[in-house]
Amino acid sequence: MKPTRRRTVLRGIAVTGLGGLAGYTGSVTASDSDSKPDGTSTDTTTNQTTEKADESLDAWRRAANDSYPVQLRDYRFDDPSTVRVGHLGTNSFWPAAMKILPGTTITWAWDREETAYNVVATDGTFDSGEPVVNRDSAFQYTFEEEGNYRYVSEPHAEIGMKGLVVVESIARSEYPKVDRWLADTSNYDGSVLDHTASSSVDVTVGARGNASDLAFDPAAIKISPGTTVNWTWSGNGGPHSIRFKDADFGVDPKSDPGKHFVHTFTETGIYRYECGPHSSLGGRGAIVVE
Numbered sequence: 001m002k003p004t005r006r007r008t009v010l011r012g013i014a015v016t017g018l019g020g021l022a023g024y025t026g027s028v029t030a031s032d033s034d035s036k037p038d039g040t041s042t043d044t045t046t047n048q049t050t051e052k053a054d055e056s057l058d059a060w061r062r063a064a065n066d067s068y069p070v071q072l073r074d075y076r077f078d079d080p081s082t083v084r085v086g087h088l089g090t091n092s093f094w095p096a097a098m099k100i101l102p103g104t105t106i107t108w109a110w111d112r113e114e115t116a117y118n119v120v121a122t123d124g125t126f127d128s129g130e131p132v133v134n135r136d137s138a139f140q141y142t143f144e145e146e147g148n149y150r151y152v153s154e155p156h157a158e159i160g161m162k163g164l165v166v167v168e169s170i171a172r173s174e175y176p177k178v179d180r181w182l183a184d185t186s187n188y189d190g191s192v193l194d195h196t197a198s199s200s201v202d203v204t205v206g207a208r209g210n211a212s213d214l215a216f217d218p219a220a221i222k223i224s225p226g227t228t229v230n231w232t233w234s235g236n237g238g239p240h241s242i243r244f245k246d247a248d249f250g251v252d253p254k255s256d257p258g259k260h261f262v263h264t265f266t267e268t269g270i271y272r273y274e275c276g277p278h279s280s281l282g283g284r285g286a287i288v289v290e
Contacts, residue, residue, distance in 0.1 A: 086112035213237030
């Protein structure tokens with residue numbers, strides 16, 4: 001279920017973090033058939049962008065104009081940046097793609113004085129109204145429901161002025177450092193399995209997860225000092241490695257099945273590790289020693 005459509009145009013009042021945007025605050029009803037001043041309808045552009053709704057998110061993101069390399073920036077653990085509209089004198093949004101938590105409010109702030117912009121979701125979820133030429137303009141929307149929200153500035157949609165907001169929850173445990181590290185690991189649900197009474201624990205490398213055989217299983221464990229962890233390759237998912245973020249020990253990529261890495265943890269702490277070839281795909285694990 002998509003959020004209830006809300007449109008709030010801010011002009012003229014000070015807004016925290018926007019460098020003093022000015023104007024008035026008003027709410028108007030969104031319409032897919034709003035008329036422009038010359039009497040023409042905005043339906044044409046809306047329909048054109050809606051036709052691309054089945055385009056993959058990666059393709060959508062890559063096709064977006066951006067003054068920097070387009071990447072999906074994760075703001076689920078930080079306050080999201082204000083999205084600059086017409087960033088650095090270009091017909092682009094920045095950041096062009098971001099990931100946020102449900103309940104987060106995003107603010108779009110106009111950067112250019114001489115060019116008209118608006119902010120319109122391709123599925124009609126949010127709509128800032130008619131394109132305006134005003135460097136002091138801004139628009140806010142609160143994303144209540146999870147989902148992928150593509151949007152454009154209608155006058156420049158066909159030349160790549162598009163953006164993406166991914167709204168996604170995170171799994172939570174009593175270890176925020178672990179939660180952040182494993183936020184995009186598909187087999188992590190906030191559970192840190194307690195093996196503090198065990199002298200030896202096995203972890204499968206190349207377990208089913210992350211849309212293939214790219215996971216560590218279990219993804220997160222808690223052990224006592226002196227416990228040995230055995231990483232055993234499944235033989236699936238191609239070459240895997242163990243690369244620690246908080247220590248200097250690790251193993252080069254291997255693909256054949258068997259036990260390829262063993263380590264005994266003697267110091268307390270949180271140890272984050274990853275599969276070198278697959279970290280960006282969710283190939284990550286964590287060990288809590290306490």
